[in-house]
Each structure stands twice: as C-alpha cells, then as structure tokens.
Amino acid sequence: MTTTLDPRELSAARRVMWTYLITGFAIFALMILIGFSMRMEQAGWIAYAPQTFYSLMTLHGIGMITAVAVASMGELWYLMRLETVLDERLAYWAWGFIVAGAIAVVISVLAGQFGAAWTFLYPLPFVGTWWPSWATGFYLIGVALVTIGWMMWCTQMLGCVLSRYGGFRGALGWDYVFHRRAFEQSGRTPPPPQAYAALVAAVDGVLTGTIGMIIGVALIVHWISPSVVIDPLWAKNLTYFFGHAFANLTIYMAVAGVYVGMPRYADREYHTSVALAVAWWGTLVFVAIAYFHHLYMDFVQIRALQYIGEAASYLSSIPTALVTVYGSLMLVYRSRMRWSLGSLFMFGGLVGWIVGGFGAVLDATIPINSDLHNTLWVPAHFHTYLLEGVVLFVLGWTFMMLEERSGSISSAAVRWLVGLGFFGGGGLFLLGFYIAGAEGVPRRYAVQPAPGPELSGLASVGVIILLIALVIVLVEAIRLAAIARRRTA
C-alpha cells in the first residue's frame, strides 16, 4: 500500500494497532478456555456449581464480544490512519476506558460472582441474585466504561471520516452514486471501501452506544435507588438494540481488513463501486433495526416492529452476499492468489460469515423462530460468524501484517494443520450446537436435557482439535514476529 506517513508516524500508528490487537487476543485466549470449560461442563466431563457456570457464561459473553470489538477497532483504526490524520492519544484514551471497564467486569464476575448473563436483562441483575449488590454495580459500570471507550473511538472515526471525505454527502458517496458523470469529470474519487466500514461502524456505534448508555444509566439509577422502577419491555428493547449492534458491528469493522488484504494477496485491484456504496447504506440502516428479531417471542411488542425485524434481518444479508463476499470471490477467482495463513484466514472468514448468516436468516424467520428462539441454534449461528468469521478476519489481518514485515510465510504443512483444526474441529464444535438447537435443547442451561450432554461431548472434542490449531497459530505468530524484529533491527 502506498502511504504518505513518515516512518515515525507509521510506527506510532502501528503501536496503536498492536496495542488493540494484542489486548483483543489476550482476552480471547482466556475466554476460549472458559468457553471450553463450559462445554465440558455441559457434557458432564467436569462439574460446576450452577452459580459458577452462569458467572463464567456471563464473563465469556461480554469478554468475547469486547475482545473481538477491541481487535477490530485496532485494525480499522490503523487502516484509517493510513488515509487521514488520527490522534493517537485519543485512541489510547479509548483503549484505556475499555481496559478499565474490562477489569471492573472481571472483578464483578470473579470476585463477586455476578451472573445475570452479559445481556444484563432487567430486572435479572437485581432479583434472586447470589452475588452481592456491589458486583451488579461493578458490572454495569464496567460495561458502561467499555461503551464509553467504544464511543470515543466511534466519535474519533466519525470526525475523521467526515472531514476527510467532505461531510456525510462525501463520506456516503452520494454524488458519486447519483451524479456519477459530473463527479468523475471533476476528478474526484469516492472514499475507499474501508472508509465505508469506518463510517457505518462510527454512525451506528454512536447511535447504539447512546442507547446502551441510556439503559445503562437507568439500571445504575435503579441499582442506587431500587424504588425507581423500569418498564421491562422498554428495557428489553434498549438492551438488545445495544447488544445486537455492538456484536454485529464487530464483523463490519473487521471485514475492512479483507477489503484491503484480499486484493494484495490476489494481486488484483479493488475499488469502491456504486454497488459497494449502496450496500453500505443498507448496512447502516439494517444493523440498527434488525435487533427486533430478539423480541419475536414478545407478543406484546408492537406488531409492525416484528415485520420490520424480519424484513431488516433478511435484507441485512444482501449487502454481504451481493457485494462484500461476492466481490471477494471475484478477486480470488482464477487470480494469482498467494495462499498463506493470512489469506486462508480471510477467505475462511468469508465462508464462516456466509454460513453463519444463513443459519441466522433461517432463525430470523418468525415461524421458525418459534421453534428455535433461545435454543442452542442461537449460539450455533453466532459462534459461526464470530469464531469462524470475525476472529478469522482479525487473524487474517494480523498474519498479513506479520507476513509482510517478516517477508516469510508458514509452511504448507502448517497451513493444512491449522485449516483442518479451524474448520474440522471448529465445524464439529458448531455442529454440536446446531443439532442440539434443532432438537430443542435450550441455550444457557448448565445442565441440559437429552441429547444435549452427548452433543456437548462431541463438541468438546471439536474444541480440543481447534485449540491445538490455535496453539500452532500462536507459535507461528511468535515465529514470524521474531523474524520481523530481526529484519528491522
């Protein structure tokens, strides 16, 4: 990539990126072990008190989402830093808030045994608890701090995108789409693909972060003064509005690395097209309103919102299927693709995103949702596009950086092992969730009805295979980083 940064600026930008990425990976490593232990507990291989199980489930949920968010934020921040000026200090402040929040959450769960699930659905954090009241406060304040850090990042991103590309009109590519001839004759070019990811993440992030802060403050007020009551349906709407977007946006942030990385691996060009711009306009809207599918089984919800929820959930798959993934396939098709761990991860991430998205679209169909809502089908599809999607995008970006800086790649044997582990082991792990979901086994059960435990055992075997692959990935990352260091020294 051509860059206008001088070496000092470039290394400062890289430091921000690595700070975010390594933070994300460190949290990810811990959370994956917790996830593994939960799956083994459901299989009956180990025994947890239910309190322990649900506390760990809470930590795994919020921890994983924070981990992939932080890593994607670092990646996208760096990509945008190559396009425009971004103040590193603000990025470190945002990071600091997130880390402070994460520490508060860890204290709340590990010392206080908080266990109302990461979605903290009112009034569960306050009723029938086995944890002390301070743990609830720590958890809520911790999530609020994470949200503040995230919103700081979003605000910085929004400011830079708007000033760099000429306000919303320019950043959206309005004139490029509607007055294309005049636009191109005046010698202008639309924002690059990664800028669309940044714009959408920033706008939806500010919007849903604000919603998150509203419900968060309401809960903190209730925590301080229990006589202030909250409407449970209102709370549910706001909570899922926030939670859905926070989790969903991680994908759209991380995929920016694929926009930049895939053309480099394929040795082809990739530019913003009208289709890409319009696709991201759609994503901007659908990410915000698809959350209604979390309330399908709340029959008292305003009826129109159920219809909107199904429509938005369906429509949100179109930009992905028609533009981002399709475009990537066109880059790879009969190209001189260089296959390395980095490109394998990026491509595999696209597969996981589409497969998981398909599982999600089925579940977003209201009559089907009647049979799958809150069964293990839900963790089945979101683990597909988080574990085999976002995580792979971020790993792909990380390995692309490592490969470029070290000038070397992993051997074919390593690539096969990692590929088999990730897709074979990972696939087995996911299949356990999918089959159990179709069998009606509920999610979030410390002890599952049949055939839950058998399938949990099968899934745990898959996790072991996946873990072996992850260890190999870690060793390779360290090896490449060491070579890169020697080269620059």
Add this chain to the structure above:
Amino acid sequence: MAETTTIVLVVFLIGAGCIIAFMTAVALSSLGKPLPQAEVSRMGYAARKWWARILGVAVIIAFAVSVPWFPYSGAKVLGSEQHFKVVAQQFSFTLPPSVPSKTPIVFDVTATDVNHGFGIYDPAGKLVAQVQAMPDYVNHLRVDFTTPGKYVVRCLEYCGVAHAQMQSSFEVQ
C-alpha cells in the same frame, strides 16, 4: 410442527455444504491458469445481475410465505377461545393441570419477578410453541393441541441459578 426443525436443520446443512463447496471451488480456481481481472469482472458482473435477482426474489418469497404463519394471532382469538393462565416465577410455573385437545386454546402468560420463557414440549420431546413470560405484561399464546399426552414445559429465558431446573408439565386430554 415437530418436524419443522428437522427440515430446517437439513436445509441448513445442505445450504452450508453448497456454500462451502462453491467457495472452495473458487479458491481452488486460483491454482489453475490465471485470467485477467478485466475478464473476470466482466463475467462476474454479468452473473451478479442474476444473483441479485435470485436473492431478491428469494427474500420476497420467504417473507410472503412466512407471514401467514406468524404466531401473533392472539388478539384476534381473544374472547372466543378457552383461556388458561400461566404464571412464571423463579423457579417454577403455575399452570393448569390439564387442557383439552382439538379445541383452540390461549395461554395468558406472565411472570412475577424476572423474564422467563414458556416453552412447550410435546410427548415426543419436541419444542412445539413458546412465548416470553414477562413481568408487567401478559402474552397470549394460541395453541391447538392435536395429540393428547403429557407436555413438558421448560423455561426458555435465562432467569437465574435454577433456570435449567425450571420445568413443569400439563396433560392434554
């Protein structure tokens, strides 16, 4: 109803298999003779027009087909059908001991403390209907039972320490 999730699973597995096979084939094509990007773009954009149409039509059809099956008929049937009250609380259900089969019935579902889920499993163990049980609100779940027998009820919204044990049953006569 019982077989729907099996069909969904099979559809999903076939779909996932096709997606994986197709994308793998594209990946493998990069091992053969390369084609100039302009050529690929020309073919790709032409094919995308069709892909867009297929997707668009699929979405519209799926939406249209699903609407008549929405479970929200509650308001329409209120009054004429037999009503049964269901109350969920940490960690039990207050239920009618039995309900009639082959006649439309409506469960009026609520909760006293936190959010719960009212999930009905038929005698074969399949999830046949569900609705949220929420404090301050009453959700009306319409069910027409055809097979008599013992139906198990499980909580389908995480509600605390004994969530996995929150189970009850009623008889369909």
